[in-house]
Amino acid sequence: xxxxxxxxxxxxxxxxxxxxxxxxxxxxxxxxxxxxxxxxxxxxxxxxxxxxxxxxxxxxxxxxxxxxxxxxxxxxxxxxxxxxxxxxxxxxxxxxxxxxxxxxxxxxxxxxxxxxxxxxxxxxxxxxxxxxxxxxxxxxxxxxxxxxxxxxxxxxxxxxxxxxxxxxxxxxxxxxxxxxxxxxxxxxxxxxxxxxxxxxxxxxxxxxxxxxxxxxxxxxxxxxxxxxxxxxxxxxxxxxxxxxxxxxxxxxxxxxxxxxxxxxxxxxxxxxxxxxxxxxxxxxxxxxxxxxxxxxxxxxxxxxxxxxxxxxxxxxxxxxxxxxxxxxxxxxxxxxxxxxxxxxxxxxxxxxxxxxxxxxxxxxxxxxxxxxxxxxxxxxxxxxxxxxxxxxxxxxxxxxxxxxxxxxxxxxxxxxxxxxxxxxxxxxxxxxxxxxxxxxxxxxxxxxxxxxxxxxxxxxxxxxxxxxxxxxxxxxxxxxxxxxxxxxxxxxxxxxxxxxxxxxxxxxxxxxxxxxxxxxxxxxxxxxxxxxxxxxxxxxxxxxxxxxxxxxxxxxxxxxxxxxxxxxxxxxxxxxxxxxxxxxxxxxxxxxxxxxxxxxxxxxxxxxxxxxxxxxxxxxxxxxxxxxxxxxxxxxxxxxxxxxxxxxxxxxxxxxxxxxxxxxxxxxxxxxxxxxxxxxxxxxxxxxxxxxxxxxxxxxxxxxxxxxxxxxxxxxxxxxxxxxxxxxxxxxxxxxxxxxxxxxxxxxxxxxxxxxxxxxxxxxxxxxxxxxxxxxxxxxxxxxxxxxxxxxxxxxxxxxxxxxxxxxxxxxxxxxxxxxxxxxxxxxxxxxxxxxxxxxxxxxxxxxxxxxxxxxxxxxxxxxxxxxxxxxxxxxxxxxxxxxxxxxxxxxxxxxxxxxxxxxxxxxxxxxxxxxxxxxxxxxxxxxxxxxxxxxxxxxxxxxxxxxxxxxxx
Ligand code: ADP
Numbered sequence: 004x005x006x007x008x009x010x011x012x013x014x015x016x017x018x019x020x021x022x023x024x025x026x027x028x029x030x031x032x033x034x035x036x037x038x039x040x041x042x043x044x045x046x047x048x049x050x051x052x053x054x055x056x057x058x059x060x061x062x063x064x065x066x067x068x069x070x071x072x073x074x075x076x077x078x079x080x081x082x083x084x085x086x087x088x089x090x091x092x093x094x095x096x097x098x099x100x101x102x103x104x105x106x107x108x109x110x111x112x113x114x115x116x117x118x119x120x121x122x123x124x125x126x127x128x129x130x131x132x133x134x135x136x137x138x139x140x141x142x143x144x145x146x147x148x149x150x151x152x153x154x155x156x157x158x159x160x161x162x163x164x165x166x167x168x169x170x171x172x173x174x175x176x177x178x179x180x181x182x183x184x185x186x187x188x189x190x191x192x193x194x195x196x197x198x199x200x201x202x203x204x205x206x207x208x209x210x211x212x213x214x215x216x217x218x219x220x221x222x223x224x225x226x227x228x229x230x231x232x233x234x235x236x237x238x239x240x241x242x243x244x245x246x247x248x249x250x251x252x253x254x255x256x257x258x259x260x261x262x263x264x265x266x267x268x269x270x271x272x273x274x275x276x277x278x279x280x281x282x283x284x285x286x287x288x289x290x291x292x293x294x295x296x297x298x299x300x301x302x303x304x305x306x307x308x309x310x311x312x313x314x315x316x317x318x319x320x321x322x323x324x325x326x327x328x329x330x331x332x333x334x335x336x337x338x339x340x341x342x343x344x345x346x347x348x349x350x351x352x353x354x355x356x357x358x359x360x361x362x363x364x365x366x367x368x369x370x371x372x373x374x375x376x377x378x379x380x381x382x383x384x385x386x387x388x389x390x391x392x393x394x395x396x397x398x399x400x401x402x403x404x405x406x407x408x409x410x411x412x413x414x415x416x417x418x419x420x421x422x423x424x425x426x427x428x429x430x431x432x433x434x435x436x437x438x439x440x441x442x443x444x445x446x447x448x449x450x451x452x453x454x455x456x457x458x459x460x461x462x463x464x465x466x467x468x469x470x471x472x473x474x475x476x477x478x479x480x481x482x483x484x485x486x487x488x489x490x491x492x493x494x495x496x497x498x499x500x501x502x503x504x505x506x507x508x509x510x511x512x513x514x515x516x517x518x519x520x521x522x523x524x525x526x527x528x529x530x531x532x533x534x535x536x537x538x539x540x541x542x543x544x545x546x547x548x549x550x551x552x553x554x555x556x557x558x559x560x561x562x563x564x565x566x567x568x569x570x571x572x573x574x575x576x577x578x579x580x581x582x583x584x585x586x587x588x589x590x591x592x593x594x595x596x597x598x599x600x601x602x603x604x605x606x607x608x609x610x611x612x613x614x615x616x617x618x619x620x621x622x623x624x625x626x627x628x629x630x631x632x633x634x635x636x637x638x639x640x641x642x643x644x645x646x647x648x649x650x651x652x653x654x655x656x657x658x659x660x661x662x663x664x665x666x667x668x669x670x671x672x673x674x675x676x677x678x679x680x681x682x683x684x685x686x687x688x689x690x691x692x693x694x695x696x697x698x699x700x701x702x703x704x705x706x707x708x709x710x711x712x713x714x715x716x717x718x719x720x721x722x723x724x725x726x727x728x729x730x731x732x733x734x735x736x737x738x739x740x741x742x743x744x745x746x747x748x749x750x751x752x753x754x755x756x757x758x759x760x761x762x763x764x765x766x767x768x769x770x771x772x773x774x775x776x777x778x779x780x781x782x783x784x785x786x787x788x789x790x791x792x793x794x795x796x797x798x799x800x801x802x803x804x805x806x807x808x809x810x811x812x813x814x815x816x817x818x819x820x821x822x823x824x825x826x827x828x829x830x831x832x833x834x835x836x837x838x839x840x841x842x843x844x845x846x847x848x849x850x851x852x853x854x855x856x857x858x859x860x861x862x863x864x865x866x867x868x869x870x871x872x873x874x875x876x877x878x879x880x881x882x883x884x885x886x887x888x889x890x891x892x893x894x895x896x897x898x899x900x901x902x903x904x905x906x907x908x909x910x911x912x913x914x915x916x917x918x919x920x921x922x923x924x925x926x927x928x929x930x931x932x933x934x935x936x937x938x939x940x941x942x943x944x945x946x947x948x949x950x951x952x953x954x955x956x957x
Pocket of ligand 1: 867892910922923925
C-alpha cells in the first residue's frame with residue numbers, strides 16, 4: 004500500500020519521459036487552470052458582490068430608519084420650539100392659562116411628550132405639565148443646579164442623555180433655551196420624551212433576511228429595539244466593534260453607513276451596518292444573521308465546488324483519452340521499433356494517418372524491409388561460411404597420434420582452398436635450423452614459385468607477416484606497395500592473403516592464399532581469413548600437445564618399468580649386505596632408469612665431513628675426487644641444507660652450479676638429488692647427461708621419487724642391520740649368562756657340598772663336646788647350606804633349559820603327561836587329588852622339558868590347594884597355527900596383580916613356612932614354553948582356582 008503511494012508520488016515527481024505523459028499534463032494543466040481561474044477570481048468577486056449588495060441594502064435600511072428617527076426628533080424639536088414661542092407670548096401677556104392650555108394641547112397632540120416645563124432664566128420652574136399627574140404650583144421647584152438648566156443654557160437645542168430605570172420606560176429630555184433678558188423671563192423650555200415611541204419606529208421597520216434594528220445612545224447603551232424588554236434591562240452594546248466605531252467617529256449627517264460583523268447577544272454571527280444620529284449622538288444599527296445572509300454565498304460555493312470537481316474529473320478523463328489518442332500512433336511506432344530492435348524484422352507498422360507520423364511509419368516499414376533483406380543476405384553468408392569452416396574443421400579433426408604436421412595438412416589444403424575460394428594455397432613453417440621456410444602443404448602454386456618461397460627475404464611481405472604477426476591482404480597485388488616482388492602476377496594471381504600461422508602467440512609460419520581474380524581477397528574478409536588461420540594454428544598446437552602426451556606416456560611407461568626393475572634390484576636386502584654394497588648394486592639400474600650418462604651416489608662421512616662414493620658409473624675418477632668435501636656455497640651444500648633437488652637443464656647457464664667442471668667432461672645437464680634417510684640428508688645422487696635439457700624441471704618429481712626410494716632402501720637396510728646386530732648381541736649375552744649360571748651353579752655345588760658334609764660331620768663327631776648353642780648354630784649352617792644347595796640346583800635346572808635342551812622331535816604330549824602323572828602318583832594319592840585330561844596332541848618338542856613343564860604346573864596345582872581335595876584338568880585346543888594347553892585347578896588362586904611376577908625367577912607369593920618351594924618352577928616353565936616358540940600366561944582370581952595356559956606351535 005505504502006509502496007503503491009510512493010510509486011505514484013515518484014511518478015508524479017519524476018514523470019516518465021513520454022509524450023503521452025507530457026500531453027496528459029498539458030491538457031490537464033489547461034483544465035486545471037480554467038477551474039482555478041473560476042474558483043480563485045470569479046467566485047470571490049461574485050461573493051464580494053453579494054456581500055456588497057447586502058451591505059448596500061443594509062445601508063439603505065439603516066439610513067432610512069435613521070432618517071425616520073431624525074424626522075421624528077426634528078418634529079419634536081419643532082413642536083417644542085413652536086410651543087416655546089407660544090409660551091413666550093403667553094408669558095409676556097401674563098396669561099398663565101394660555102401656557103397651560105398650550106402645553107396641554109401639545110401633550111395631547113404629541114404622545115411622545117410625557118412632561119413639558121418652563122424654567123426661568125434663574126432656573127426656577129415656572130410651569131410644568133405632566134401626562135401622568137397634575138402639577139400644582141407648590142410642587143414647582145428651583146432647578147438651577149440641574150444639568151437640565153446648566154447644560155441646557157449652553158445650547159439652543161439640547162438633548163439630554165437617555166435615562167433608563169428598571170421600572171419606567173426610557174426617556175430623554177429635550178430642552179430649548181431662550182435668551183430672555185428679563186430677570187424673570189423664560190430661560191428654558193423642556194419636554195421629557197418617552198422613548199417607547201422611538202421603539203415603535205425601529206420595531207415597525209420591516210427588515211429583510213431576518214434583520215433587526217436597534218438604537219444605542221452616545222454611551223453604547225441600548226435605547227430602542229424591537230424587543231423592548233432588552234431595553235428595560237439596560238444592556239450596553241458599547242463593546243461591539245461597530246458600536247465603538249460609531250461612538251468614536253465624528254459624523255456628519257450625510258456620512259454613509261459603516262459595516263461590521265460580530266456575534267450578538269444570542270450568540271449568532273451577524274453582519275451589521277450602522278449610522279449616527281446627531282444630535283442627540285445616537286447610533287442606529289441594523290444587523291442580519293450571517294447564516295441567512297450568506298446562504299446564497301454558501302450555495303454558490305457548494306455549487307462551484309461540485310462543478311469544479313466534476314470539471315476536474317472530466318478534464319482528467321479528457322486529458323487521459325486525448326493524450327492517448329494523440330500519442331497512439333507514436334506508441335505504435337515505438338512498439339514497432341521495439342519489435343524490430345528485438346529482431347522481428349517481419350513486423351510492420353500500421354500506417355493510420357496521413358501526417359508526419361504516417362510518413363514516419365512508412366519510412367519505418369521501408370527501413371525494416373531493407374534490414375530484412377540485408378539480414379537474409381548475412382544469414383546466408385554466415386551459413387555458407389559456417390559450412391566451409393566446419394568442413395575445414397572436419398578435415399582437421401581426426402588427428403592420429405602418429406601423424407606429423409605435414410601429414411595432417413596434406414588433406415586439409417584442398418578444404419582450405421574450397422573454404423576460402425582461393426585458386427592457390429600454401430602453408431609454410433619457418434625452420435630455424437635451415438633458416439628458411441618448409442612447405443607443409445600446397446595446392447595450385449607452380450613448383451618454381453614454391454622453390455622461391457622457401458627463402459625469407461628481408462623486407463618482403465612474408466618477412467613482415469612472420470615478424471609482426473599481422474596479416475597482409477592485398478586486393479590488387481599489382482598496386483599494393485606491401486608486395487614488393489610481384490612474382491605472383493607472373494603466375495596469374497592478382498589478389499592474395501598472407502596470414503600468420505601462430506601457435507600460442509608464436510608465429511610459426513605463413514598461410515598464403517592467392518586468387519586470379521583481382522579484388523577477391525579484401526579487407527572485409529580479414530576476420531574470416533584470420534579465423535581460419537587461427538584454426539590452423541590450433542591444429543598445430545593440438546598436434547603438438549598430442550605428440551608430447553604420447554611421448555610422455557611412452558616415457559612414463561619406460562620409467563615405470565625401470566623403476567620396478569630398480570626396486571626389484573633393491574628388494575633382496577640380505578642381512579649381511581652393507582649400504583655400500585647395496586648402493587653399488589643399484590647404480591646401474593639407477594642409470595638406466597633415469598637415462599643418465601653418468602650417475603654417482605656420494606655419501607657424507609659425518610665424522611670427518613668428507614665424501615665417499617659407495618657407487619658410481621660413468622664419471623671419470625678425477626672428476627669424483629676433485630671434490631672430496633662439502634664446499635660452502637656449492638650446489639651440493641645447497642642440496643644438503645635445503646633437502647631440495649637441483650635440476651639443471653643447462654649447466655652452462657645455470658647460476659646454481661658454480662663450478663662448471665661437468666662441462667669439461669662433456670656433461671651439459673644434471674640433477675643433484677638429496678639422498679635422505681628419515682629427514683636427514685646423508686648424501687647426494689648425482690645424475691648427469693651429455694644432452695642439454697635432458698634433466699628438466701618436469702622430470703623433478705620422477706627423479707625425486709627415485710631418490711626417495713633409495714633413501715628408504717638405505718633406511719630399511721640400516722634398520723635391518725641394527726636389528727640383526729642387537730639380536731646377535733642379545734643371543735650372545737644370553738648364552739654368556741646361561742653359561743655363567745651353569746658354571747656357577749655347577750661349580751658352587753662342590754664347595755657347598757663340602758660345607759654341608761663337614762658341618763654335619765662336625766655335629767656328629769663332636770656333638771657331645773659342643774654346647775647347645777653351638778649345636779643350634781651348626782643346625783642353622785646346615786640348613787642354610789642346604790637351602791643354598793637347593794637354590795643352586797634350581798638355578799642349574801633353569802639354566803639347563805637353555806643350554807642343555809635337546810633338539811625338538813615329534814612328541815606325544817599325552818604320553819608325556821601319562822609319565823608325569825605316574826611320577827606324581829604318591830603325592831596325588833596323599834592329598835586325594837584327581838587329575839583329568841583331554842586327549843592331547845603330538846607336538847615338536849623336547850620330551851624331557853615338556854615333562855618338566857607338566858610336572859611343575861601339576862605340582863603347583865596340587866601344592867596350592869585349599870581345604871578341598873584338588874581337582875585338576877588338563878585340556879588342549881587347536882587354533883590356526885598353535886595348540887593352546889590349559890591346566891586348571893580349584894586351588895587358592897592368585898591375585899591378578901601378580902600374574903606377571905610369578906613367572907620371574909625366585910619370585911614367590913608365600914613363605915616357605917606356608918608352602919614349600921623356591922620360586923623357580925614357573926620361571927622354568929616360561930623358559931621351556933618360550934624355547935618351544937610359545938607363550939605362557941594365567942587366568943585366576945584369589946580363592947577361585949587358577950588356569951595356566953601355554954601354547955605350542957602346531
Ligand atoms: P614355588 O617354588 O614357590 O612353587 P613357582 O615358580 O612354582 O615357585 O611358583 C611361584 C609362586 O606362584 C608360588 O609361590 C605360588 O605363590 C604361586 N603359584 C604357582 N602355582 C600356583 C597355583 N596353581 N595356584 C596358586 N598359586 C600358585
